[in-house]
Amino acid sequence: MKRILTYLGGILLCLVCIPATIVLFGGHHKKEVVQAMSTQTVAQDEEKLLLEQEMIGILAKEVPVYYHYEAVRANAVILRTYMKNQADGKGESQFEALTINQMRDLWKEDYEEVYELYRLALYDTTNEILQYDGEIIEPVYHRESGGYTRDAVDVYGVDVPYLKAVESPCDVQVQVVSYSKEQIVQMLESIYPNSILDVNYIAQQIQIVQKDKSGHIQQIQFGSIILNEEEFMEIFGLNSSNITLDIQDKKINFLVNGSGHGLGLSQNGANEMAMAGATYRDILKHYFSGVDIVFFME
Template sequence: MKKCLLFLIGMIGVPCLICVIVCGISPELSIGQGERNMKNCRMGKNVLIEIDGLYKQLDVEEYVLGVMAGVVSPDYEEEALKVQAVLVRTNILKEMQERGTKDAEDIPYQYLTVEERKRIWGERQYDKYEKKMERAVVDTAGKVLQAEGNLILACYHEVSIGKTASAKEVLGEDISYLQSVESNRDVEAKHYMNLVEYSWEEVANYISEYKNDKQEKNIQEKENDSKDRRVEIQIEESSENGFVKKIKIAENVYTGEEAMRMLHLPSMNFYVEEKEEGVRIVCLGKGNCMGISQYGANCMAKDGKKMEQILDYYLKNVSLKQYKEL
């Protein structure tokens, strides 16, 4: 779960019922009647978090709001933000459930306080963006995704390579709801293709920083005796769609994920061009490319698709349910 994350009910009544029938995801409980806000949509389940040196108990819904600010653009469409709220809530509760914890330090997300949100969004935009994020959380209050009675690994990423990747392709494990689907409009995204260039000295430094094992550190110290020394980088195995599985860097073989983290790359889908003065790395997509493409979800929302339809398109054979039912 953590790897996917370092590296994932809106309208009520007849319109919603029609949407549910069309898309196949079936929310079983309505959110409730009357005006809803962050104060009256609490889950009653808390996360323990340290803020400004003090430990506080935050309701899961409030915690979801603070996490949302750091993982999705507030400029996205309302339905896309609802999708994100469901994904984040599912992952938070899955971690709490499986790890038997309520400590924020054990949950692979960063919570942004009100002051941090103001700093990121700017004072002038804060009220507008805060209301959008709150509405997404409130309108999906308590809603999570499950498959076969269990909370799912709710993977998401910023931009795909034009189609999402299956869990089999990226993790080497077949997960029924994480299958590859077309996400064609992602190729229009700003971060669809990223070019990274490093000098050989920078490559050597990144390798050295990544090392944890003492023996490997000693090897790397020898390699760094000459800062201008060329480092051999050879991709040994890639998937059909270009996701790196094995790559040789200097004298060691790493997984694509390890190389992505080591060299600070935006995705595991890349190829390498060696030059005299350094290396050029061309990356496609941003993130783990599994599950829901945030860019693709926003495009669907712009086209009028509802949250349930977006979830149903990207994630196969999952159900949208109220958490207290699980």
């Protein structure tokens, strides 16, 4: 009987001492690990929240609130693709985000509803990005195309297989920019004082030298001056180089088709497609030839 009691006492001692020893020598270490993991998790959650808020602010700045939801989702995938490129060191941030306060001031009593629209567009496309042949693309976009987007070879001078000219038939809005013939001559002579221009014959001195297949003027001549696309747009304050000239007796009208460089996705065209029933996937695959919409793991 005494032997049995001694045996049971030994077992009881082990049951008490072994856990105490583990807590004494190992418990402090485990607590530090748990605390470190908890701190890391909190930091990661905060970082994700800040990134989400930044992306919502960028969408709010770049995409009009009245756009169809599918068009907003298409822009959300484009933005995430840009951000993934940036995170991988393949590009620098080129966006400015609206702050929470700016969004509140902008949308007033509709703030929460509008904020949720952009948040859902990002949530519904979580981790989706654009790739071509297994590589993340440069998902360029512009506001309006003027009927056709442009081919990269006409802009960059090199072929980019996913940036081909595609039709955007409902995306045709024309802005008229007018100058008197005297103004045209004065604007050019202020930059090129040695130019040969005659206000009485300026209509005969204007000639389109080069235009791409989408209708964008790449070179235009005024008398002795030949302007490239960027110079032409900057001097006359034009939103696009897709221009039709309308020469009148006393003035010259620039009929501006679209807005922006004309490459990649047309935001207005995307909205028109969405209103006609296209999904965000349809939109992206239309404007970016041959791309895949894939999920990436964080």
